[in-house]
Amino acid sequence: MTRALPDTIDATVSLLEAEGYVADRALATVLFLSLRMKRPIFLEGEAGVGKTEIAKVLASALDRPLIRLQCYEGLDVSSALYEWNYAAQMIEIRLREASGDTSRDAARSEIFSNEFLIRRPILQAMEGEPGRAPVLLIDELDRTDEAFEAFLLEVLADNQVTIPELGTIRAPEPPIVVITTNRTREIHDALKRRCLYHWVDYPEADRELEIVRRKAPRANADLSRELVAFVQELRQRDLFKAPGVAETIDWANALTELDAVALDPRHVSDTLGVLLKYQDDIEKLQQGETTKILDQIKRDLETGG
Structure with missing residues (x-):
């Protein structure tokens, strides 16, 4: 039941x-x-500070469906919103021709209908159930x-999308929209302006320790602090890519699997690939x-x- x-x-x-998400008051x-x-x-x-996890936590905590649009270079409207099932449409056209039905208007209205519409994440979010709007990540x-x-x-301003063949589809209830960016480029x-903004920073030591205790509960207490x-x-x-919270959690779990109860140079050297993802950074620490x-x-x- 929706909460x-x-x-x-x-x-x-x-x-x-x-x-299990430890948030500071500003984020909350x-x-x-x-x-x-x-x-x-x-x-x-x-990357790795917990932005994506916020959407997952909201969906779970509020008992809402989570719809995720993973962005990538070249992403277009057909991949994000909708596309037509062209193969099924062609089969329908051939069946109509075989049956002698040559009405072009009727054929057009049928093949460009919901039956042949493939819904992608944003359209799915717009068609959410009233009272149980999804979380759109x-x-x-x-x-x-x-x-x-x-x-x-x-989408963000009016909670609606337009499909030329069907018209405008408006969400019965606005989805909960979470947008994340790693700031590899500036967003317009x-x-x-259509959003509320928050910078998700690396947590301070006390909060990160609490996160490790929750996400890696098997880790020794002294090991976690260290x-x-x-x-x-x-x-x-001066690292090319500083480790995020996700890497801290992975490292805690990895060291636990090695039965470590405290940090020592050997354990650190053997597991740096869990914490750091660039060889230049690893080499700096091995010197x-x-x-x-x-x-x-x-x-x-x-x-x-």
Whole structure:
């Protein structure tokens, strides 16, 4: 059964925490406003900080269908909105010809009907059930081009789409729209103005530790503290790609599988590929940096720094 939308910011925090998502108050506030005002939310931030997970958590917490549009270079309207089942249409035309039915108007009205319409994610979101509007995740919008952004304006502004053969289809209830971008390029202001904006940053140490405790509960408590401190230190270094929260969780699970109860240079060296995804970054840490970082974080943890 669909759950009611949270009626306070604190209720929004609790809603997210119940699904294992540890959010700061600023994010919870934007989510609360987005839900109450029925406005899309635009989440920007580095890869791996939990932007996509927010949409999944909302869908689960509110018991709504999750419809995901994964963006990529070259994404067009037919892949995002709809396309016609041309093979089935041709079969229908041949059957009509074989039966002697030559009425072109009748044929056109039948082959361009719902029966032959293939619904893609955005159209599916527009046709959601009243009272149970889905969560529409438009993931990594920055991978598309400006033409696709322009198409989205009608969707975001009016909660409707236009199919030339069928007309305008308006959502009976606006879907909950979550747009994410890794900021590989700037998104046009016209689209951003239709959304509530939030920058999803890397979490501070205390919050990241709580995330690890929830997402990697088997990890030793001392190990969790040390690996979070290690990751926090790495994000201060000049790396091509700093590790995100997703990598922190993966690393905690990987070290647990190796029965590690504390960080040591050997474990770190053997598992850097879980944490870092570029060889240049890995090489920087294999040149004596790992031991220095470990010594520093252990001193800081011992002194409460």
